[in-house]
Amino acid sequence: MECVVLRYSQKVPPFLHTSRLCREAESVPRRVFDVGMNNGDDSAYYLSKGCQVIAVEANPLLVQRARERFSAEIASGQMVIEHLGIWDRPGRIKF
Numbered sequence: 001m002e003c004v005v006l007r008y009s010q011k012v013p014p015f016l017h018t019s020r021l022c023r024e025a026e027s028v029p030r031r032v033f034d035v036g037m038n039n040g041d042d043s044a045y046y047l048s049k050g051c052q053v054i055a056v057e058a059n060p061l062l063v064q065r066a067r068e069r070f071s072a073e074i075a076s077g078q079m080v081i082e083h084l085g086i087w088d089r090p091g092r093i094k095f
Contacts, residue, residue, distance in 0.1 A: 035086065040066045043079065052078055058085030058095060 030051040034043045037055040063083040073079035
């Protein structure tokens with residue numbers, strides 16, 4: 001099986017270090033990125049707290065299981081699952 005790969009960057013955007021962002025985040029809908037979703041337990045936690053979850057997973061079997069597990073959340077628009085990996089260069093890899 002193949003997986004789409006996005007380019008990974010070790011640089012952290014400077015806005016992630018500001019406390020202002022954290023204060024403002026309390027007043028807007030929360031969106032969580034679950035990168036490396038694995039079995040989806042972290043995603044389930046954030047969904048239970050009312051967050052919108054965008055999950056990323058490279059393993060096609062785990063993606064299939066998660067799409068079944070979270071079918072209601074996906075249908076409602078509360079969750080998106082992306083089947084892709086993150087690596088040092090774009091392209092496709094065998095998983």
